[in-house]
Amino acid sequence: MTGPRNLVAEPLTREAFAPFGEVIDARGADSFPINQGRTERFHALAAVELLGEAEGLRGILSIFRGQPLEPLEITLMERHPLGSQAFVAINDGAFLAVVAPPGEFDESAVRVFLVRGDQGVNYRAGTWHAPLLPLKPDSDYLVVDRQGQGNNCDEVTLDTPIKPVMPTG
Ligand SMILES: NC(=O)N[C@@H](O)C(=O)O
Numbered sequence: 001m002t003g004p005r006n007l008v009a010e011p012l013t014r015e016a017f018a019p020f021g022e023v024i025d026a027r028g029a030d031s032f033p034i035n036q037g038r039t040e041r042f043h044a045l046a047a048v049e050l051l052g053e054a055e056g057l058r059g060i061l062s063i064f065r066g067q068p069l070e071p072l073e074i075t076l077m078e079r080h081p082l083g084s085q086a087f088v089a090i091n092d093g094a095f096l097a098v099v100a101p102p103g104e105f106d107e108s109a110v111r112v113f114l115v116r117g118d119q120g121v122n123y124r125a126g127t128w129h130a131p132l133l134p135l136k137p138d139s140d141y142l143v144v145d146r147q148g149q150g151n152n153c154d155e156v157t158l159d160t161p162i163k164p165v166m167p168t169g
């Protein structure tokens with residue numbers, strides 16, 4: 001394994017993140033009023049994908065309490081071929097979404113996005129990603145993903161570790 005390579009975190013936009021999944025954020029999203037106008041619904045920001053054997057298949061909601069990876073060097077990435085996985089910050093914990101497109105893993109296609117503490121992302125089924133990377137201790141996330149039969153986690157070890165770098169300015 002060679003020395004790490006730096007990868008600068010990009011701002012998270014729907015367009016930039018589209019190859020990997022969706023951004024969960026009310027900003028810039030369409031909405032409509034419900035509950036006699038007392039509530040604004042930012043509808044279908046992301047889609048939950050549940051694939052594979054129907055028996056016992058369901059979407060579940062969990063809370064992940066994560067700690068920063070120290071040193072911040074990514075050597076492993078994973079994908080969930082049978083379901084999407086969403087992470088929504090619930091105590092203002094910004095995190096890094098380190099991703100690569102679904103399909104055969106291409107280390108040169110890895111990208112790093114900075115997800116703010118009032119945003120979330122939904123990894124599409126099969127999107128390669130680093131396991132949860134909070135930037136501060138005890139960061140809580142609402143996680144929506146799949147419970148069911150079959151292998152839903154493939155892992156790959158990187159030939160060259162990735163060191164995410166915060167953008168300057
Ligand atoms: N293992 C687990 O449930 N979490 C990972 O999938 C992750 O992306 O953090």
Ligand code: NI
Binds near residue numbers: 078080085129
């Ligand atoms: Ni995952």
